[in-house]
Amino acid sequence: MKTAWLINDEYWGKKDSDKDFIDLKIKNLNLDLKKAKELQTNYFHKYNTSLNGLLIHHDVKAAEFLEYVHDIDLEFMEKDLVLREELLKLNAKKFVFTNGSHDHVKNITKCLGIDDLFDGVFDITDCNFIPKPSLDPYKILIKKFNINPTGA
Numbered sequence: 001m002k003t004a005w006l007i008n009d010e011y012w013g014k015k016d017s018d019k020d021f022i023d024l025k026i027k028n029l030n031l032d033l034k035k036a037k038e039l040q041t042n043y044f045h046k047y048n049t050s051l052n053g054l055l056i057h058h059d060v061k062a063a064e065f066l067e068y069v070h071d072i073d074l075e076f077m078e079k080d081l082v083l084r085e086e087l088l089k090l091n092a093k094k095f096v097f098t099n100g101s102h103d104h105v106k107n108i109t110k111c112l113g114i115d116d117l118f119d120g121v122f123d124i125t126d127c128n129f130i131p132k133p134s135l136d137p138y139k140i141l142i143k144k145f146n147i148n149p150t151g152a
Helices: 017-029 033-047 050-057 062-069 081-089 102-112 135-144
Strands: 002-007 092-097 120-122
Touching: 033 050, 050 062, 062 102, 092 135, 102 120, 120 135
Parallel strands: 002 092, 092 120
Antiparallel strands: none
16 A cells, blocks of 8 residues: 655644744743744754754753644634545555644644544654654654555
8 A cells, every 4th residue: 555645834823833932932041032033043944943953952841842832723724625535535544744743733633624534643752853854754754654665
């Protein structure tokens, strides 16, 4: 059986993820808004996620950060029947691969009405906080789900 990938670009909802990150940093790092935004941008570009920069340079707890930035209002989201039908047409195993958290995937896929269509979820914690697009998370994902990448 083939493997299909749903690689998300993060659904953030009505909360502004940059603002959330900055709020969390201001709270924990005592930075003003301008410095916090500069730090967030720098970490994102240097480490592929802002979280990685916080883990490397500050005493930020990953679980706390992920819970905070993914605590978002999803009332605006509606079930996506077209997406559901397209996913159902795929004769393949389907996985979600995200730099976000398992809980975030669960919340988003439930809102979209596709939470029952995936064979697995692989999040930032599954790869020890090494984010996409680094190659290592892909290797770990392939091993975890016993995927043959040449047949995918």
